Each structure stands twice: as C-alpha cells, then as structure tokens.
Amino acid sequence: MSQWLEQVIDAAQISDYLAPVRQQALEKLKADGWPARRNESWRFTPLTPVEKREAKQAVQADSLPVPAIDNLNAIDLVFVDGVLVTQVNTLDVPAGMSITSLNNDDAATQQAISSVYGQVKPTRHMFGLVNDALCQHGIFINVEAGAKVDTPVRIVNMSSQNVDAHTRVVVKVAEGASATVIEQGFGDTESLTTAFAEYDLADDAHLEHYRFAMFTGKAKQLGGSHFKLHNRTTLNSTMVGYGSELSRLDVDIHHAGEFADAKMNAIYLLAEGELFDLHSTIEHAMPNGTTEENARGIVGDKARAVFNGRIHIHRDAQKTLAELNNRNLLLSRRGVINTKPELEIYADDVKCAHGATVAEIEEESLYYMLTRGISRSKALVMLNFGFIQELINDVPNTAVREWLAPILSERFAQMEVK
Amino acid sequence: MLSIKNLHASVEEKNIIKGLNLDVKPGEVHAIMGPNGAGKSTLGYVLSGRDGYEVSEGEATFNGKDLLELEVEERAREGLFLAFQYPVEIPGVSNMEFMKESVNAMREQRGEEPLTAAEFLKKAKEACKQVQLPLDFLKRGVNEGFSGGEKKRNEIMQMILLEPKLCILDESDSGLDVDALQVVADGVNSQRDGERSFIVVTHYQRLLDYIKPDFVHILADGKIVKSGDASLALEVEKSGYAFLGKAYEEAEA
Numbered sequence: 001m002s003q004w005l006e007q008v009i010d011a012a013q014i015s016d017y018l019a020p021v022r023q024q025a026l027e028k029l030k031a032d033g034w035p036a037r038r039n040e041s042w043r044f045t046p047l048t049p050v051e052k053r054e055a056k057q058a059v060q061a062d063s064l065p066v067p068a069i070d071n072l073n074a075i076d077l078v079f080v081d082g083v084l085v086t087q088v089n090t091l092d093v094p095a096g097m098s099i100t101s102l103n104n105d106d107a108a109t110q111q112a113i114s115s116v117y118g119q120v121k122p123t124r125h126m127f128g129l130v131n132d133a134l135c136q137h138g139i140f141i142n143v144e145a146g147a148k149v150d151t152p153v154r155i156v157n158m159s160s161q162n163v164d165a166h167t168r169v170v171v172k173v174a175e176g177a178s179a180t181v182i183e184q185g186f187g188d189t190e191s192l193t194t195a196f197a198e199y200d201l202a203d204d205a206h207l208e209h210y211r212f213a214m215f216t217g218k219a220k221q222l223g224g225s226h227f228k229l230h231n232r233t234t235l236n237s238t239m240v241g242y243g244s245e246l247s248r249l250d251v252d253i254h255h256a257g258e259f260a261d262a263k264m265n266a267i268y269l270l271a272e273g274e275l276f277d278l279h280s281t282i283e284h285a286m287p288n289g290t291t292e293e294n295a296r297g298i299v300g301d302k303a304r305a306v307f308n309g310r311i312h313i314h315r316d317a318q319k320t321l322a323e324l325n326n327r328n329l330l331l332s333r334r335g336v337i338n339t340k341p342e343l344e345i346y347a348d349d350v351k352c353a354h355g356a357t358v359a360e361i362e363e364e365s366l367y368y369m370l371t372r373g374i375s376r377s378k379a380l381v382m383l384n385f386g387f388i389q390e391l392i393n394d395v396p397n398t399a400v401r402e403w404l405a406p407i408l409s410e411r412f413a414q415m416e417v418k
Numbered sequence: 419m420l421s422i423k424n425l426h427a428s429v430e431e432k433n434i435i436k437g438l439n440l441d442v443k444p445g446e447v448h449a450i451m452g453p454n455g456a457g458k459s460t461l462g463y464v465l466s467g468r469d470g471y472e473v474s475e476g477e478a479t480f481n482g483k484d485l486l487e488l489e490v491e492e493r494a495r496e497g498l499f500l501a502f503q504y505p506v507e508i509p510g511v512s513n514m515e516f517m518k519e520s521v522n523a524m525r526e527q528r529g530e531e532p533l534t535a536a537e538f539l540k541k542a543k544e545a546c547k548q549v550q551l552p553l554d555f556l557k558r559g560v561n562e563g564f565s566g567g568e569k570k571r572n573e574i575m576q577m578i579l580l581e582p583k584l585c586i587l588d589e590s591d592s593g594l595d596v597d598a599l600q601v602v603a604d605g606v607n608s609q610r611d612g613e614r615s616f617i618v619v620t621h622y623q624r625l626l627d628y629i630k631p632d633f634v635h636i637l638a639d640g641k642i643v644k645s646g647d648a649s650l651a652l653e654v655e656k657s658g659y660a661f662l663g664k665a666y667e668e669a670e671a
Contacts, residue, residue: 363469368506368560371466372520372576373494373527382519386510 002034002047005130007055012133017110018102021118025132028123035126044306044338045277049220049246050192057134058083058163066156072399074154074182075099077139081158082165082193084137096147096177102138102168113140116170120198120228122281125250127222131166131194138168141181145174145202152180152208152397157195159187159219169197171207178206180397183225188217188244195223201233203257208396209237215244216274224250229289230257238395239266240404242411243274243303251280255289255317262290265391268297269411270305270335277306282324284317287347291322296387300415301332310342311352318349326356329384332418361417377413385412419444419615420465420485420584425476426640427464434460436640437476442584445612449626449651450619452637453659458619459503461637462588466500467493481583494520495527497583501573501590508560513572516560517542521579545578549605567598574605585609586617591625603628623655638662 012026034051035042061080075093077086088101100109102117118132143149155169173179183197193215201207207227215221221244227235241249253262268276282291291311299305309324328337341354362383369379392408395401420442427435434457442448452458464471465478467490478485480496488496508516521541522532533541539556546553549571561569570590577585590602606616606629618629626634626648634650635642636659643662644650 362508364506365508367468367490368502368508369516369520370490371494371500372516372580373491373523374516374519375491375523376489378519378523379491382511382515383508 002051004050004053004055005029005034008130008134011055011057014134014136016103017114018117021114022133025118025123025129029126029129029133032126041124041279044304045246045248045275047246053192056163057166058161061085061160064158064160066158069154069399069403072152072154072397072403074152076154076156078156078158079137079165079167081161081163081191082137082167084139084167088139094149094151096144097149097179098142099153100140102140102170103136109140112142112172113170116172116198116200117168120200120254121196121224121226122252125224127194127248128196128224128250131168131196135166135168138170141169141171141179143173143177143179145177147174147177149177149179152182154182154184157185157193159189159191159193159215162190165191165193165195167193167195169195171197171199173199173201173205173207175202176204177202180208182210182212182400184210184212184214185221185223186214186216187219188215190218192220193223195221197225199225199227201227201229201235203231203233205230206234207236209235210400211237211239211249213239213241213247213249215247216242216271217244219244220246222246222248224252226252227262228254228256229260229262231259233257233260235260235262235264236396237262237264238391239264239278240408241266241268241276241278243268243270243276243305245275247275248277248279251278252283253280253291254283255286255291258286259288260286260290262292264291264293265394266293266295267388267391267408268295268305269388269408269415270297270299270303271411271415272301272303274300274303275306279308281310281312282322284311284313284320284322287316287318287320289317289320291324293324294391295326296328296391297337298329298384298388298412298415299331299335299337301418302334304336305338307337307339307356308342309340309354310344311354313343313345313347313350313352315346317347320347320350320352322350322352324354327387328356328358329387330358330360331415334418380417381409381413385409388412420478420480422478423476425464425478426474427460428472428474429460429470434640435464438637438641440635440642442615442617444615445610446633447610447616447618447629447631449631449634450617450637451621451623451634451651451654453662454621456637457640458637459588462500462586462619465493465586466490466498491523495524499577499580499582499585501570501577501585501587503588503592505561505569505573507562507564509562511560512556513558513560514539514542514556517576517579520576524580541579545575548578548608549575550601551575566593567595570594570602571598571605574602578605578609582614584615584617586619588619589621590618591620591622599625599628623651626651636662
C-alpha cells in the first residue's frame with residue numbers, strides 16, 4: 001500500500017447523497033490496494049510520483065484568469081486546485097440546458113446525478129474510484145429531450161499549488177438532444193489532478209466532445225472521459241494529450257444501444273522527458289454499432305507514450321463496424337512508445353480492423369528540404385506534422401480547430417530531434 | 419565565388435576527398451569528370467553540408483564566407499544549389515508547397531516580401547513549362563512517382579525558381595534520353611547570365627556537348643588530377659580514364 005492511498009482512504013468520509021457510491025469505491029480501493037509493479041494497467045506507467053505523495057486537498061482557491069479560445073463563445077466553468085470557482089447559479093445558460101453544482105439540495109437533481117455518477121465509468125480505474133470517494137467539487141450538465149444546444153460548455157481544470165484536485169463532470173443528454181462539451185486541463189506546477197467525466201447519452205442524442213489534457217511539467221494528471229451510448233447516439237470526440245511527469249487518460253465508450261456511432265480522434269505531442277498514457281476501451285454490447293478511433297502521436301527525446309486501445313465486441317453485437325488505428329513518430333532513439341491495440345471479438349458477423357505503426361524522422365527527406373533553404377523546424381513540420389494536421393482538420397468546431405492548429409504546430413516545432 | 423583549398427573529407431571514417439583544390443569565379447562553368455568512386459557525389463554533399471560528411475582538413479569559402487561553418491539551409495540561402503543525382507521522394511508534401519516554402523526562404527534572406535500563393539503559382543507555372551513538365555506535377559507529392567527524367571527536370575525547375583549563385587549539378591544527365599537531356603541542358607543554359615556559376619559533375623562527356631564548360635577537371639581518388647579546357651572531356655570520351663593508371667581501368671570495367 002502506498003502512503004498516498006492510505007491517506008486517501010483515511011480522508012474519505014463524505015456523507016452526502018452520493019455516499020453509497022463513495023462507500024463502494026472506498027471498499028474496492030481497500031480491497032485492491034496499490035497496483036503491483038506488474039499490474040497490466042500500469043505496466044509502462046510507473047506510479048512512483050504518486051506513491052509517497054501526501055494526500056491533501058485545497059480548502060479554497062482563488063479564481064485565476066483562464067486563457068480564452070479565440071472566437072469561441074462558450075460557457076466557462078473553472079476549477080482551480082479542485083475547487084469550483086465559477087458561480088454556477090449566475091451563468092447564462094441556453095434554453096433546454098441546465099448546469100448545477102454536484103452540491104445541491106434538489107432531490108430530483110440529486111437523483112439524476114446519482115443515475116450517472118459512478119454508473120458510466122467502469123470501476124476498474126483506480127483513480128476513478130479515488131475520485132468517486134473524494135470528489136467534492138463537480139458539475140452536472142443536463143440537456144433536455146430535443147434541445148439542440150449550440151453553445152459549447154467548457155470545463156477548465158487548473159492547478160496552481162501542490163495539492164490533490166478531484167473534480168467531476170456529470171452529463172446527461174436526453175433523447176434527440178445535442179451538446180458540445182470541452183474538458184480542458186492545464187498547469188505545470190507540482191500537483192495532482194484526477195478529473196473524471198461521465199456522459200450518459202440517450203437515444204438519438206449527439207455529443208461533440210473535446211478533452212485537452214494539457215498538464216505538463218510536475219503536474220500529474222490521472223483522468224478519464226467515459227461515455228454510455230444508446231440507440232442511434234452519435235459521439236464525436238477529439239482528445240489532445242501533452243505529457244508530464246505522469247499523465248494518464250482513460251476513455252471508455254460503451255455501446256449500450258443499437259446503431260450508435262462513435263468517432264474518436266486522439267493526438268499526443270510529447271516534449272522532452274514527458275510521459276503520456278492513453279488507455280481506451282470500446283465496448284460493443286449491442287448490434288449495428290460503429291466505432292472509428294484514430295490515435296496519433298509524436299514523441300520527443302526521452303519521452304514516453306503509452307497507448308492501449310481495446311475494442312471488445314460482445315456475442316450479440318453483430319454487424320459492428322470498428323476500426324482502431326495508432327500511428328506514432330519518434331523524434332529520438334531515446335524516446336519510447338508502447339502501443340497495444342487489442343481486438344476481442346465474440347460475434348461472427350462484424351468488420352474490424354486495427355493497426356499500429358511507429359516511424360522515425362526521414363533524414364534524407366529532411367536533408368533534401370534543408371538544401372532548398374527551408375529551415376529545420378519548418379521542414380520538420382512539413383515532413384512530419386501532416387498526419388497530426390489531418391486530425392486537426394477533422395475537428396468539427398471551427399474556433400477550436402483554428403485555436404488548436406497553431407499551438408500544436410508550435411509545440412511540435414519546439415520539440416528537438418536528437 | 420567558391421574557393422576550395424586542400425579539402426579532406428570522410429564518410430563513416432572512410433577518407434573520400436583527399437586534398438581537393440578548386441576555384442570557381444562568377445559566370446564560370448566547371449565540369450568535374452572522373453571514374454566511379456572518385457568522390458564526385460561526395461564533393462556535392464560535403465559542400466552542401468550533409469550530415470555524416472566530415473571535413474577533417476582544408477577550407478571552402480563561398481562569397482567570402484566560411485562555407486563549412488554554415489548549416490545546410492544557410493548554405494542554400496547564401497545561394498548554393500545542389501541538383502541531386504537521386505532526388506528524394508517526399509509523399510505528403512506537395513511539390514508546390516515545397517517550392518513555395520524554399521523560394522520564400524530565399525526571398526526572406528534577400529530581405530524581400532514572401533510571394534503570395536497566386537504570385538508563386540504564376541512563376542511556378544512558367545518554370546514548369548520551361549522544363550516541359552505537366553502542370554499537375556506541381557500538385558503531386560515532391561518527386562512522388564516521378565520517372566528518373568521527371569525528377570531531374572524537377573531539380574532544374576527548382577534551380578530556375580531559386581535563382582542560386584552557384585549550382586552544383588550532380589550527374590543531372592544520368593538516366594536521361596537525348597530529348598530529356600536537351601531539356602535539362604536548355605534549362606541550365608537559360609540560367610547562364612555571366613554571374614551565375616556552375617559545377618557540372620558528370621561521368622560522361624555527352625552532357626558537355628550541350629552545356630559548354632569553361633574548365634574540365636578530372637577527379638580521381640579524392641583529388642583533381644588533371645585540369646584543362648573542354649577538349650579534355652573529349653579526350654576522356656575517346657580513351658577513357660586509362661591515363662589515370664591501371665586501378666581506374668578496372669573500376670571502369
């Protein structure tokens with residue numbers, strides 16, 4: 001057992017309407033204990049930066065300026081050091097949508113939250129259980145049946161001091177409704193953030209989703225986005241990961257209805273010495289579902305990327321179409337990529353494909369471009385950023401796309417080839 | 419323009435250039451001939467600054483600057499152009515984007531405004547026509563799926579667009595039929611303006627029928643062993659490299 005986990009278990013005594021879920025999570029944490037070194041889920045991602053940490057949460061936090069996404073007219077909800085600093089009840093929320101704090105006294109709202117909290121996210125994620133037990137600051141977004149909400153909701157996690165932050169987002173999109181949710185996290189100071197989001201998407205609902213896991217440096221992030229899809233639900237998700245001392249993102253997409261369509265594009269750009277780990281699991285439990293997942297990353301010197309992409313097609317999930325692809329570029333011999341696409345198929349009438357590739361810099365192409373006077377950084381971007389640019393071009397929201405393209409190409413241009 | 423003194427260079431610790439001297443003045447055309455393995459292509463790579471080509475001794479100045487101190491892209495921006503013997507295919511980067519980027523890098527060096535896409539397109543189309551490549555080659559990936567002759571013409575097109583001060587043509591004639599050779603030679607000759615200099619590296623005299631050299635040098639075992647005027651090339655054509663000694667006859671066989 002680690003000192004940190006022991007302190008987490010000791011601290012977890014919150015007696016609110018979520019207590020039953022919190023208690024279950026706590027029991028499982030106690031029973032499972034700290035993951036052994038050989039634990040498959042953490043095999044390439046050492047938890048040493050957390051193991052001996054002091055588990056301490058912020059009591060309060062000051063509001064910090066949040067960098068804008070130009071031309072994006074979004075509703076911003078901000079957590080600083082795990083504390084919700086936005087006055088939720090003063091927000092101007094579009095018709096058909098409601099946004100409430102997880103701390104509320106309304107029985108119906110509590111009931112709605114309880115139907116999702118800890119219900120969409122599988123219990124195998126240790127830090128998800130920690131979040132279940134300890135999270136005191138969270139928000140609930142509810143979109144009523146048929147409501148087409150164009151205004152994106154942006155949820156920002158920022159870290160500014162050396163504490164543990166546990167934040168939660170619970171989203172219910174009802175029948176035929178649509179919404180856009182952006183989860184964004186950043187900070188580089190010594191800190192730990194567990195930010196988990198659960199999405200319950202009803203029949204014919206549509207969700208446009210973004211997760212920008214941009215913590216760097218000493219900021220440890222252990223988070224997840226988890227989705228439950230029903231009949232004809234469509235999900236379009238774009239994720240961007242930077243690396244830090246310890247960065248892990250778990251994604252689960254559960255096809256619990258027929259004809260659901262999930263598209264997920266993930267990009268990771270890891271600068272020197274950074275670690276980023278993306279674990280995704282797609283459960284096809286029902287027939288006629290579609291999944292397309294593209295994860296593409298560039299790994300800098302002494303950086304490490306871990307990708308584990310699992311697609312599980314259950315016996316009844318006939319006519320499933322599922323594709324999973326992971327492409328990587330290594331900028332240095334000292335960079336490491338551990339990639340593992342997994343297909344597990346129990347139905348006999350499905351179409352599935354998966355693949356993973358790791359490439360290195362083409363020295364000859366680079367030399368050729370340099371002899372034409374093109375700068376090294378520009379040549380590297382032209383040669384190697386195309387496969388990332390393709391996913392950026394795929395971002396449905398124009399403002400987000402135009403914000404993302406330059407910051408990612410800039411980050412790449414600053415990564416050194418060694 | 420270019421002054422090389424006692425240049426020694428190696429690749430993977432193997433000495434290839436062993437004390438080479440060469441002076442190129444503005445407007446001159448120098449042909450460098452020699453048997454296989456003499457170091458002809460290595461010279462181009464060393465002058466362009468390719469990684470892995472180590473200079474152990476000697477100097478090379480280009481327009482008064484120490485060439486060997488400059489990065490590959492800086493040498494190019496100073497006006498050094500290398501036409502590759504085997505141009506590199508770069509799928510995923512369009513020829514157009516590639517050339518626009520390089521032309522604008524040169525313009526930036528000269529303190530000029532970058533060309534707009536429309537301005538560049540106009541120039542590129544003219545150059546494309548000049549080397550008789552179909553216009554859709556601009557849209558294709560750099561050299562992607564081009565035939566050997568098309569790649570060589572693409573090199574000449576780049577040379578025309580980049581307006582360099584010194585062009586090193588590394589066997590730009592190899593693998594070309596007579597018509598393609600004429601196109602390449604015409605492209606080169608169109609760029610001769612009394613200021614721009616050329617180093618034409620070739621195995622055969624044939625190209626020199628089209629591009630008249632002022633000087634011909636024979637490179638053997640990493641040094642220039644004989645220099646003369648255009649007639650030296652004809653001599654080589656007639657009697658091969660036999661005068662260099664037995665070892666080279668075998669290399670030729």
